[in-house]
Each structure stands twice: as C-alpha cells, then as structure tokens.
Amino acid sequence: MRFPHLLGNERLKQTFSSLPLEKLGSSLLLTGPKGCGKKTAANDIAMAILCTGNEKPCGACPSCVRFSAGTNSDYEFFGGKDAVYNVDNIRAFRSRSFVKSGDSGTKVFLIADADKLNPQSQNALLKVLEEPLNTLFILTCENPFSLLQTVRSRCTLFTVEPLPEETIVTELSKENKYSPAEIKRVSALCGGSLQKARDLLEQGVSPYEEYAVSFMNCLDDEFSLFKLSKDISALSREDYIAFSSRLTELINDALSSSPSPGKLIKIYDYLDKQNKLMPLNPSVTSLSSALTAFCGGLTEE
Ligand SMILES: [Zn+2]
Structure with missing residues (x-):
C-alpha cells in the first residue's frame, strides 16, 4: 500500500509495501513521539483498507x-482536544463497531492518544480488539508501555519515527512564510516533529527550548555540560521548570531508539526526583548544578 500523506518513515512504508493488507490483523498500535505523524499514518492505513480501487489507497x-472529504461512514475517529476518554464514551464507540459497514465491507476505528484511556476503558476495548467483526482498530500513543499488557498484546505494533531535520526544513520552506534562518533554528529544536516546529515558529523559541536540546546533544561531553549549566542557572524558576519538562520529553522520545537506554533512564529518574523537590523551593542554580554533576558523573561510567 502507499502512504500518500505520511512524510519520511521509509522503514514503515517498506514494511507495509510488502505486507498484504488482509494480513494486517484486526488491531494495530502505532507508537512514536508527539507530532511525528502517527495520526497521518493511521489515516493513510484506514484510507487504504477502505479503498475499493486497485492501488490502495487510489484516491479516486x-x-x-x-x-478525503471526511464523510466516509465506515471510518470513525476518537480523539482530539475535546474528546473525553471515559468508559461510557469508549463503550458507545465500541458498540458502533458492530453496525454493518458500507462499500468496502470493512470499518476502521481510530483511537488517538490511547494512553489517555484509563484501565477500565482499556478493558472495555479488549473484546473488540480480539474478536472484531470485519473491523480494524488502530490505536496511537507515545509510549506503548503506558497501555495495559492485555491491550498491547492484542495489537500489531508499528513505530512512526521522528522526521529528519532536512525533511522539516524542506516542508517549512515550501510554505514561504518564514526566513531560512528561522526554519533552520526551529528544525534543530523540534525533535523531528513538524507540528512542534510550527508551534515554535508561531509562539517563538524560549531559552529553555534551546537549552533542553543543547543539553541532550552534549550528554556525553562533561565540559560542554558544565558550560551550559552556567547559562541554565540564569533561567527564571518558571523557565527552569519548563526546561526540565522539555528535557524529560526529549529523553522519553530518545528512549525507544537508544541502543543504551540505561543512562537516559537514570537521567529521567533524576529529573523526576528534582521535580518532586520543587515544593521546597530549591534555587535554580543548585538544581542546575546538581543535574549537571549527576549527568557528568554518568559520562565517566
Ligand atoms: Zn480508493
């Protein structure tokens, strides 16, 4: 099948090109960092499954x-900022999967950000994930381990990867709205997410964004970490908290593809500990120095 809208992700596209659609199984789980194109990938798969043309999805x-017009009654989406992830809504969503489908004989149900489902809601899905009636369920989430093992084990897992920096530069350049310098700057800071890059262009880049990315980039260089620590110490308390939260996100994103995640997990846990100290009002200087000393100690291991 083709992915007419998904950018990058050659590995995923290659996997699907050699996989007959009828062998896809009945439940898919697409994972990957925020804003990397999970929903786009899921929609391309849904369109192909429902397509009645030859080269799927044919678009015609x-x-x-x-x-494409958003009116295919064999497709239903659950998610978005107004969605309420409670068990009643999931039960109602589930019951609609039993209604007979139209042209293609199949229905596709997409649940975005499935990690927002509580255990009760996830349990409500188990039966349809296991015994679907000509229905494909696609779930997306950032971290597959945030789902119940019973849900995970019923799904075929696929990873949607962050976009390369050059792809982000190319896409943003097509829009003719921003200068090459602005585009280059946000492309280096967005962690492979086109959505994040657009947000940074709209909202502006805060110092904490740049420091969080720089911190990630010099985790193995104790001297650069030390130099950076001095700049981070000058952040306001609010910006240090935002820095810490962004660094946690970046570490989380890097965990799935890191060959040696042990070090990243230690830093993740350390940031979590610092976060819990916040009500005691420690100074930004002490937090920044302690974090650098902790990470510097890890580079020697
Ligand atoms: Zn078609």
Missing part, C-alpha cells in the same frame, strides 16, 4: 473520495 474510488 467513492470510498477514497468520501474519506
């Missing part, structure tokens, strides 16, 4: 035309 059959 009645099903594809309805899908």
Whole structure:
C-alpha cells in the first residue's frame, strides 16, 4: 500500500509495501513521539483498507473520495482536544463497531492518544480488539508501555519515527512564510516533529527550548555540560521548570531508539526526583548544578 500523506518513515512504508493488507490483523498500535505523524499514518492505513480501487489507497474510488472529504461512514475517529476518554464514551464507540459497514465491507476505528484511556476503558476495548467483526482498530500513543499488557498484546505494533531535520526544513520552506534562518533554528529544536516546529515558529523559541536540546546533544561531553549549566542557572524558576519538562520529553522520545537506554533512564529518574523537590523551593542554580554533576558523573561510567 502507499502512504500518500505520511512524510519520511521509509522503514514503515517498506514494511507495509510488502505486507498484504488482509494480513494486517484486526488491531494495530502505532507508537512514536508527539507530532511525528502517527495520526497521518493511521489515516493513510484506514484510507487504504477502505479503498475499493486497485492501488490502495487510489484516491479516486467513492470510498477514497468520501474519506478525503471526511464523510466516509465506515471510518470513525476518537480523539482530539475535546474528546473525553471515559468508559461510557469508549463503550458507545465500541458498540458502533458492530453496525454493518458500507462499500468496502470493512470499518476502521481510530483511537488517538490511547494512553489517555484509563484501565477500565482499556478493558472495555479488549473484546473488540480480539474478536472484531470485519473491523480494524488502530490505536496511537507515545509510549506503548503506558497501555495495559492485555491491550498491547492484542495489537500489531508499528513505530512512526521522528522526521529528519532536512525533511522539516524542506516542508517549512515550501510554505514561504518564514526566513531560512528561522526554519533552520526551529528544525534543530523540534525533535523531528513538524507540528512542534510550527508551534515554535508561531509562539517563538524560549531559552529553555534551546537549552533542553543543547543539553541532550552534549550528554556525553562533561565540559560542554558544565558550560551550559552556567547559562541554565540564569533561567527564571518558571523557565527552569519548563526546561526540565522539555528535557524529560526529549529523553522519553530518545528512549525507544537508544541502543543504551540505561543512562537516559537514570537521567529521567533524576529529573523526576528534582521535580518532586520543587515544593521546597530549591534555587535554580543548585538544581542546575546538581543535574549537571549527576549527568557528568554518568559520562565517566
Ligand atoms: Zn480508493
């Protein structure tokens, strides 16, 4: 199948090109960092599954035309900022999967940010994930281990990867809205997320963003960490908290692809400990120095 809208992700595209759609199974779980294209990938898969043309998705059959217009009744999406992830809504969503489908004989249900589902809601999905009636369920989430093992084990897992910096530069350059210097700057800071890059262009880049990315980039260089620590010490308390939160996100994103995640897990835990100390109002200088000393100690291991 083709992925007409998903950028990058050659590995995923290669996997799907050699995988007959009928062998996909009945439940998929797409994981990857925030803003890397999980929903786009899921929609491309849904469009292909529902397509009645030859080269799927063809973009021209009645099903594809309805899908592109957002009116394909064999497709249902659950998610977005207004979605309420409670068990009643999931039960109602589940019950709609039993309604007979139209043209393609199949229905596709997409649940975005499935890690927002509480255990009760996840349990409500178990039966349909296991015994679907001509239905494909696609779940997306950042971290597969945030889901119940029983849900995870029923799904075929695929990873959507962050975009390379050059792809982000190319995409933003097409929009003719920003200067090359602005584009280069946010492309280096967005962690492979086009959405994050656009947010940074709209909202501006805070010092904490740049420090968090620089910190990640020099984790193995004690001297650079020490130099950076002096700049971080000058952050306001609010910006230090934002720095720490962004660094935690970056570490989380890097964990799935790191060959030696042990060190990252230690830093993640350390940031979590610092976070719990916040009500005691420690100074930014002491937090920054302690974090640098902790990470510097790890580079010697
Ligand atoms: Zn089609």
